[in-house]
Amino acid sequence: MTATSLFETWATILTVAGTAVAGDVLTAGAMRSLGDLDHIRARSGMIGAIRAVTGSPMFLLGVCSMAASFFSLLFTLSNVDLSLAAPASASLTFIGNAFAAKLFLKERVDSRRWMAAIFVCAGVVLLAH
Amino acid sequence: MKHHLNPQQWLILLAVMLTASIGDSLLAYGMAQVGPVSTAHLGLLLHALSNLWVILGILCLLGFFASYLTALSWADLTFVLPSTAFGYVVVAFISRFWLHEHISPYRWLGILLIVCGVGFVANGPARTEHATHPGVEVDPLA
Numbered sequence: 001m002t003a004t005s006l007f008e009t010w011a012t013i014l015t016v017a018g019t020a021v022a023g024d025v026l027t028a029g030a031m032r033s034l035g036d037l038d039h040i041r042a043r044s045g046m047i048g049a050i051r052a053v054t055g056s057p058m059f060l061l062g063v064c065s066m067a068a069s070f071f072s073l074l075f076t077l078s079n080v081d082l083s084l085a086a087p088a089s090a091s092l093t094f095i096g097n098a099f100a101a102k103l104f105l106k107e108r109v110d111s112r113r114w115m116a117a118i119f120v121c122a123g124v125v126l127l128a129h
Numbered sequence: 130m131k132h133h134l135n136p137q138q139w140l141i142l143l144a145v146m147l148t149a150s151i152g153d154s155l156l157a158y159g160m161a162q163v164g165p166v167s168t169a170h171l172g173l174l175l176h177a178l179s180n181l182w183v184i185l186g187i188l189c190l191l192g193f194f195a196s197y198l199t200a201l202s203w204a205d206l207t208f209v210l211p212s213t214a215f216g217y218v219v220v221a222f223i224s225r226f227w228l229h230e231h232i233s234p235y236r237w238l239g240i241l242l243i244v245c246g247v248g249f250v251a252n253g254p255a256r257t258e259h260a261t262h263p264g265v266e267v268d269p270l271a
Contacts, residue, residue: 110253117207118246123246
């Protein structure tokens with residue numbers, strides 16, 4: 001593999017993971033700012049809950065990021081082997097989410113959650129074998 | 130802020146784990162019946178929507194998204210995500226016992242690591258307490 005193709009491979013994988021992390025963090029932030037959906041459903045019914053969720057610009061931005069991640073994964077799979085692209089992007093997404101949740105959502109990512117992210121990340125890589 | 134989940138919330142997390150993996154498996158089973166789709170025959174994708182297994186798979190994935198969003202409304206992202214990863218374990222068991230696929234020792238080890246990872250977060254609090262606001266209004270991008 002040449003240096004250029006190696007760069008392209010990892011650039012596309014990082015794009016998949018980056019947009020997936022953005023999607024997860026934006027939807028999580030949107031859901032947190034909306035509050036407990038069970039309460040909203042009890043108060044306004046299912047239609048009210050759907051309206052509350054889909055009316056959130058942050059949620060819509062998150063869905064757009066998820067869509068971008070999906071299409072960039074398709075693009076990546078057209079150039080990179082599935083056995084590398086799928087576990088690499090999934091693992092990077094798990095670790096990236098832990099950092100992003102701490103940074104943007106101010107979640108308390110303690111040693112237990114770091115261990116969970118690392119274990120799941122390693123597990124995903126092994127599942128691809 | 131809720132730190133510990135009630136039985137209904139555990140059920141929603143269980144739905145997050147099961148619906149994603151079962152939905153993916155149903156889609157895979159249905160698409161295997163539909164056959165390979167090439168860029169020259171994208172119309173086959175519309176035909177796939179008439180396959181019962183594909184329809185059931187899509188319904189399962191819609192259920193996944195609804196339960197995932199519900200879980201995110203009362204739990205941290207770093208709590209919910211390992212739970213979704215548990216779906217990989219469910220897929221592996223479905224592959225082994227329903228589709229009769231071979232699971233290599235590497236995959237069993239991967240499954241074990243994911244189970245351990247989920248176990249780490251399952252014993253901890255579901256949500257971070259933010260001292261500045263006792264409610265649920267938090268702007269993550271502020």
